[in-house]
Amino acid sequence: MSEDIIDKIISNVLQGRRDKDDEGIDEGYEDQPGVTELVNEALEQGVDVEKILAEGLSRGMELVGEKYETGEYFIPDMLAAAEAVGAAMEIMEPHLLKKGSKESKGKVIIATVEKDIHDIGKNLVSIMLKGAGFAVIDLGINVPASRIAEEVEKENAGLVGLSALLDTTMPFMAKTIEELENRNLRDKVKVIIGGAPTSDQFAREIGADAFGADAFAAVNLAEKLMVRGGK
């Protein structure tokens, strides 16, 4: 019984269906429950909350990632899937807390740096991280270094994601890292960067922990740095 509903959760994550009104990618899903409804149903049935998370939602996102890698899925598909999982995670949160499980894989602060107002890439990363089970605090665009550092301190975040699309705003990534150092926060938080003009080399130059080429890379880095302890 619980296998049935887990399978349904996986296939609806793959279809990117948050609820029954979503059409999904393939035919045959009209009026069928989506991911949020299925998660509620599973909880009512008493399916173990960690099982729903690991074998349903996370497994679904893994499959979405594989399909993206092979070129079958595109950005809108993975966004839809991540949003559906993100919505389901909100439902799951109190149940995870009650059970004493960790409600998320860790806290991430994400922002587009000072003087830069581009946010599509940053939003993608934000949605994908939520979909992967991280607690994401998105500070938006044009965020000064001091504000980012304050939030890191206040939220006790484990990871900061910085985005910039312009060569002229890239230096504010370096400035943000300096700010973290000045406040003695740099040892407590990992920093990843992304955006068209940035690179591995630039990440090394400014003392960031890593560079992610796309949203999937960002999720992999977050997993590596926060869940697997940098391995």
Added chain:
Amino acid sequence: MIHGEQGGRFKPLTEKDINSIHEMTVRIMEEVGVKIPNKQALEIFEQKGAHVDHNTQIVKIPRAMLEETVNSAPSRVVLCGRKEEHDLTLEGSRTYSGTGGTVLNCLDLETGRRRPTTLEDVKNFALITDALDNVSFFVINVYPTELQLQEVDVNRFFHAFSNTSKHVMGGTYTLEGLRRVIKMSETLAGSPAKLRERPFVSFITCVMSPLLLDNKYTDFLIEVARQGLPLATPAEPLAGATSPCTLAGTIATNNIETLTGVILAQLVNPGTPTLYGSVATNMDMKSGSYLAGSIESGLINAGLAQMAQYYGIPFYATAGMSDSKLPDCQAGYEKAATSMIASLAGANYIHDAAGILEFCTTASYEQMVIDNDILGICLRAVRGIEVNEDTLAEEVLRRVGPGGNFLSEEHTIKHFRSEFFYTKVADRQSRKLWEKDGSLDAAERARKIARELLQNHRAEPLPQEAQEKVRADFQEIK
């Protein structure tokens, strides 16, 4: 059925132009005539009322005969695949593209060197055609140079059938070979009647230029028409050499020549499926060479598409070739330009559009993969811009409003797959990722895809029993 796309929006000829070409055609047919050095054909034309001079072998075709036979030629020809999903419905301005030939050399996929083609290449080109979405049919494109002449026809067709369930068309080299291919196809179909019901094979019988039919090909033409199987009778005028230098004069010449073939087929067997055809192009005035990739060949074929639509006979066209020796930039732009205008003109069955280089003398696997992308781009252009309430998306635009984005909209998910064309070969990654993948150019990327397809793709096999029977009956099959 393969959907195809409705072309016909590119019209290089006006109605008045079409009429002038038609009237000139009638005058030349009636007053100059066409030379047909084939006794059988002369007798058929004479018996049906054409003016035949047996000494000069000139046939003058009266207007009434032209009109009557053009009317008896079907305006809709269905070329079937072994699988129904691969059927092609040739009519109006619906357009499909595929391979063509026949060539004696190919670029070896591993060494990149030019080498003679073998039966293995017949199999592999059929297989890669089967695997590529936008290559809708297989005109057998290579010649197995290691075989004896009398083994060639049956082997080419058998191994083509075995490696693709798409429609197979080809030329044959002997009359006996042609008859054996038809017999073999009947066995594979289950019976002669079943083959006529769903013809998964068709034949090409070329017409010469200027105003000349070839003796041997005319025998083939009469045989195929008699047997009631689909047939293309393309003419191959070379502007400036075997037809007038002007495109209009070449279109008129091609029109006369291919219609002569259509007329003969209809006289032999009224109503037999016949394709109006062209392999026309121009001569290179620098070297005297035939040109495959000239833009003029594209224009001539686009104009002839309109002529074929005027007569209501499906059109076997030529486009998407190149004179380049390798899959380079020249190959890309020559192929894209001619394929684009021929498909926008609504040419029904564009052959030679995949895998051919170097004046139609060399085939290339990686070029097949690149051409599949070019053809996809052309089909997307032919499909054009769909405007309706859903595609205008006013509701979505209002909801997202100023400063938002559309990436995670349901409307985007619903449309992005069909609205945008996704290429297989084109590199659209960032420089960083491109470098990580080895900094490959298009030809190298295509080579990787070609290897992968040849290794992993398998065509729907021929029915076991029919296959065994054919192998027993046709001992020459390798």
